[in-house]
Amino acid sequence: PNMEPVELDGSVMEGGGQILRVCAALSCITGTPIRVRNIRAGRSTPGLRPQHLCGLQLLSQMTSGLLQGSEVGSTHITLEPRAVGGGAYTADTHTAGSVCLLLQASLPVSLFSNQRTDLVLKGGTETELAPHSDYTLKVFKPIVEKFGVQFDFDVVKRGFYPKGGGVVSVSVQPIRQLQPVVMETRGGVARITGTAFVAGVLPIKLAKAMSAAAARALRAHVAGAHVDVAATNESQSAFGNGSGILLVAETTGGCLLASSALGKRGVSPEQVGVAAAEALLGNLRHGGCVDDFLQDQLVIFMALASGRSRIRTGPPTLHTRTAIHVAEALTKAKFTITKCEDASADANASASDSYLIECDGAGVENTDL
Numbered sequence: 420p421n422m423e424p425v426e427l428d429g430s431v432m433e434g435g436g437q438i439l440r441v442c443a444a445l446s447c448i449t450g451t452p453i454r455v456r457n458i459r460a461g462r463s464t465p466g467l468r469p470q471h472l473c474g475l476q477l478l479s480q481m482t483s484g485l486l487q488g489s490e491v492g493s494t495h496i497t498l499e500p501r502a503v504g505g506g507a508y509t510a511d512t513h514t515a516g517s518v519c520l521l522l523q524a525s526l527p528v529s530l531f532s533n534q535r536t537d538l539v540l541k542g543g544t545e546t547e548l549a550p551h552s553d554y555t556l557k558v559f560k561p562i563v564e565k566f567g568v569q570f571d572f573d574v575v576k577r578g579f580y581p582k583g584g585g586v587v588s589v590s591v592q593p594i595r596q597l598q599p600v601v602m603e604t605r606g607g608v609a610r611i612t613g614t615a616f617v618a619g620v621l622p623i624k625l626a627k628a629m630s631a632a633a634a635r636a637l638r639a640h641v642a643g644a645h646v647d648v649a650a651t652n653e654s655q656s657a658f659g660n661g662s663g664i665l666l667v668a669e670t671t672g673g674c675l676l677a678s679s680a681l682g683k684r685g686v687s688p689e690q691v692g693v694a695a696a697e698a699l700l701g702n703l704r705h706g707g708c709v710d711d712f713l714q715d716q717l718v719i720f721m722a723l724a725s726g727r728s729r730i731r732t733g734p735p736t737l738h739t740r741t742a743i744h745v746a747e748a749l750t751k752a753k754f755t756i757t758k759c760e761d762a763s764a765d766a767n768a769s770a771s772d773s774y775l776i777e778c779d780g781a782g783v784e785n786t787d788l
C-alpha cells in the first residue's frame with residue numbers, strides 16, 4: 420500500500436511478452452506495484468496483444484489488484500496487486516493467444532495463494548512461438564514439480580491459429596515455499612517418444628507422414644535409443660483444423676528435452692517432422708539438462724526457491740537472460756552463468772557448449788499458508 424511502483428522498461432533485452440509475464444507474476448507474489456513502459460516496443464505490432472492483456476487481467480483478478488493501461492495496443496501499464504486469492508478463475512484470449520503463456524504468468528502466482536486455485540484458460544493450445552499444451556504437460560510439468568510445485572493440467576479441447584477455441588483446465592495447490600533444484604548430469608538418451616496429431620478436416624495420413632519422417636531422422640542420429648513416435652487424430656477434442664508434432668527425449672540422468680513443430684500450408688508433413696527432429700537433435704548436442712525453451716521457463720521458479728539451484732543448460736538464450744534480469748530487479752535472487760569446462764563430467768554428451776546457471780533463490784514464503 421502506497422509503495423512506489425518499481426519501474427521497468429519493457430523494450431530491453433528480449434523486449435517481448437515474456438518480460439511482462441515474469442515481472443507481473445513477481446509483482447503479484449512479492450506485493451510490489453510495477454509500472455512497465457515501452458511494452459513490446461520493437462515488435463511489428465507494439466504494445467499488449469490479447470494474450471498479454473488477458474494474462475495481466477487474470478493476475479489482477481487473482482490479486483484483487485488495480486491494473487491501468489489494460490487495452491490491446493497499450494505500451495504502458497501499472498499493476499498494483501493486493502493479496503493473492505485462490506478460488507476459480509476463467510481467462511479467455513478470444514483469439515489463438517496461447518493458453519500455455521497464460522499459465523506461465525498465473526501458475527507461479529497461484530502457488531502463493533491461501534487455497535487451491537482452479538483456472539480455465541481459453542485460446543490456442545498448440546501455437547507457434549509458445550509451448551504446446553503437450554509440452555506443458557509432458558516436459559514443463561514434471562520438471563517444475565521438482566521445485567515442489569503440484570498442479571493438474573488437463574487439455575479439454577485443442578485450439579489452433581487463427582481461430583483459437585482451445586480450453587485447458589488447471590488446478591494448482593498452494594505451497595509454503597519452493598525447494599531449489601539441481602540438474603547437472605544429463606546422461607545418455609534413453610528413449611525418444613513423440614506424438615504427431617491432426618485435428619478437424621485434416622487426414623490422419625498427414626500425422627503418419629510427420630511421425631515417420633521424424634522417427635527416421637532421429638534414428639539416423641541417436642544410436643541405441645528407443646524411438647517411438649505415434650500418430651493420432653485429435654478431432655474429438657479439438658476446435659478447428661490443425662496438425663503438429665511434439666518429440667520428447669528422456670535421458671539416463673532423468674532429464675526431459677523436447678521440440679515441436681506445427682503443420683503449415685505449403686510445408687509438407689515430412690518437412691514438419693524433420694524440422695522437429697532436427698530441433699531436438701540440436702538440443703541434445705549441447706549436453707545441457709534442459710532444452711532452449713525450458714531454460715527460460717525455469718528462471719522464475721529458481722528465483723523464488725529457498726536455496727541454491729544449479730541447472731546445466733546449452734548456451735543461455737536471450738529469453739533466459741531477460742527473465743534473470745527481471746527476477747533480479749524484483750526479488751533478492753542472484754544468478755550466475757558459467758561456461759562448463761569439464762568435458763569429462765558427462766561422457767555421453769559433448770559438454771563443449773554447456774553452461775551452469777546457478778541461482779541463490781530469494782526464498783519467498785507464502786505467509787498465508
Ligand SMILES: Nc1ncnc2c1ncn2[C@@H]1O[C@H](COP(=O)(O)OP(=O)(O)OP(=O)(O)O)[C@@H](O)[C@H]1O
Nearest residue numbers: 435436437459548549550551554679712713715716
Ligand atoms: N516450441 C516451443 N516449445 C516450448 N516453449 C516454447 C516454444 N516456443 C516458445 N516457447 C516459450 O514461449 C515463451 C515465448 O515468450 P515470448 O516473450 O517470445 O512470447 P510472446 O508473449 O508471444 O511475446 P512476443 O510476441 O513479444 O515475443 C518463452 O517462454 C519460450 O520459451
